[in-house]
Amino acid sequence: MKAIVYERYGPPNVLQLREVAKPVPNDDEIMIKVYATTVAAGDCRLRKADPFLARLFNGLWRPKRIRILGFELAGVVESAGSRVTRFKPGDSVYAACGISFGAYAEYKCLPENGGVALKPANMTFEEAAAVPVGAYTALQFLRKANIQSGSRVLVYGASGSVGTYAVQLSKYFGAEVTGLCSTSNVELVKSLGADRVIDYTKEKFAEEGPSYDIIFDTVGKSPFQACVKRLTPNGFYLRAYHVDFLPIIGGLWVNATSSKKVIGGSSKESAEDLMYLKELIEAGKLRSVIDRRFPLEQAPEAHSYVDLGHKKGNVVLTVRGD
Numbered sequence: 001m002k003a004i005v006y007e008r009y010g011p012p013n014v015l016q017l018r019e020v021a022k023p024v025p026n027d028d029e030i031m032i033k034v035y036a037t038t039v040a041a042g043d044c045r046l047r048k049a050d051p052f053l054a055r056l057f058n059g060l061w062r063p064k065r066i067r068i069l070g071f072e073l074a075g076v077v078e079s080a081g082s083r084v085t086r087f088k089p090g091d092s093v094y095a096a097c098g099i100s101f102g103a104y105a106e107y108k109c110l111p112e113n114g115g116v117a118l119k120p121a122n123m124t125f126e127e128a129a130a131v132p133v134g135a136y137t138a139l140q141f142l143r144k145a146n147i148q149s150g151s152r153v154l155v156y157g158a159s160g161s162v163g164t165y166a167v168q169l170s171k172y173f174g175a176e177v178t179g180l181c182s183t184s185n186v187e188l189v190k191s192l193g194a195d196r197v198i199d200y201t202k203e204k205f206a207e208e209g210p211s212y213d214i215i216f217d218t219v220g221k222s223p224f225q226a227c228v229k230r231l232t233p234n235g236f237y238l239r240a241y242h243v244d245f246l247p248i249i250g251g252l253w254v255n256a257t258s259s260k261k262v263i264g265g266s267s268k269e270s271a272e273d274l275m276y277l278k279e280l281i282e283a284g285k286l287r288s289v290i291d292r293r294f295p296l297e298q299a300p301e302a303h304s305y306v307d308l309g310h311k312k313g314n315v316v317l318t319v320r321g322d
Contacts, residue, residue: 003105004069004299008062009049012303015104017296020068023109027081030112032093034075035125035322037103039294039302039315040133040161042241043069046101047303057099070103070317072096074119074128084112092119096132096269104299106319115269120281123288124322130288130314134161135277137240137267138169138218144263145214145236149174152232154212156205157219158194159185162240164289164313166216167192172285178212180205188289188312214238224250231260239264289313 005018025031046069049055058065074094077087087093096115102108110116115136119128147153153170157163158179170177171193179194186197198205205222207229215227216238224247227237237254239247239262251262280286291312294302296319306315 001106002296004296005067006047006063006069007067009047009055012047012300012307014047015069015300015303017299020105022107025079025081025109026111027083028111028113029081029109030077030084030087030093030116031079031107031109032073032075032095032116033078034073034103034106034108034319036075036129036319037070037073037317038130038133038161039299039306039317040071041306042071042133043101044303044306066099066101068102068104070097070101070105070108072129072132073103073108074123074125075108075319078107080112086112087116092125093117094119094128094132094274096136096274098269104296104317113271115271115274117271117274117278120278122282126290126293126316126318126322127288130161130290130316131165131277131281132274133267134314135165135169135286135288136270136273137162138165138216139273139277140267140270141216141238141240141263142166142169142173142214145216145238145261147173147175147214151175151213152178152211153214153216154178154180154230155194156180156215156217156222156227158189158192158197159289159312160219161311161314162218163216164188164192165286166218167194168286170214170216172280175214178210182310185312192289211235216240228254228260228262234259235261237262241266290316292316293318 001022003020006014077091153175155166159181178196179189180198207226293316
């Protein structure tokens with residue numbers, strides 16, 4: 001099968017289209033014929049080994065554990081192991097691959113009890129591939145913050161993959177939502193339901209101003225002290241996928257010395273969350289935002305675009321046509 005493989009860390013041109021062995025599902029796995037995947041920030045970080053700690057996970061000098069990137073996908077079940085009961089050949093599914101990655105390929109095997117669910121019926125494969133990681137990251141973090149009707153929420157990086165879902169889900173839960181983004185993305189964020197949009201190129205996010213019950217930094221660029229001061233007494237400061245040392249220490253201090261909470265870390269693959277998101281999508285409450293589409297063989301170009309740091313929502317790699 002065709003796959004995008006990388007043998008060394010570095011710029012986008014380390015990604016190469018190769019012929020590799022087609023996987024064979026274990027008894028508890030399904031083999032998915034991949035139609036679409038995405039270029040997520042995690043893919044780019046692992047490609048560059050940034051932060052350096054990524055090398056402890058994937059090989060100190062060159063990639064060893066993960067040689068095919070791709071964090072999420074949508075496709076069709078081609079075959080199933082003998083113990084599989086949830087899926088059958090022909091089912092359209094969408095999935096998060098977790099730390100195995102591997103979606104930049106024509107086929108991918110995943111355990112049936114992993115982050116896999118039937119694809120939303122009203123989405124194309126490209127639209128569905130852009131849902132799993134960003135949407136359930138937003139969902140899981142907002143749940144940790146006990147979001148409810150009337151909550152005042154600020155989404156920092158509201159036009160990104162996680163941010164676009166965080167805005168929509170916050171509105172679904174009945175929150176009052178403020179989105180923070182650049183000038184070119186203001187109208188997009190408004191269209192997702194934000195009650196107010198802050199253009200960070202014109203208005204600096206300072207320590208003084210309205211208080212929020214939840215501040216959700218989806219891009220790792222929010223000012224730590226300013227965000228903590230802008231929280232209500234029992235507010236939550238959410239920091240998805242952030243591994244910076246000083247904010248981690250600062251978060252522990254805030255948690256230990258105040259009623260405010262700083263929550264970081266990553267999300268978990270969850271079939272239940274994907275099924276929940278499927279219901280919202282089919283009810284017209286949630287949509288994916290796709291900035292650009294590239295064919296699989298143009299993965300280096302797609303990575304170059306994402307590396308610029310200006311993508312709106314998601315960048316999709318099309319493996320085969322719908």
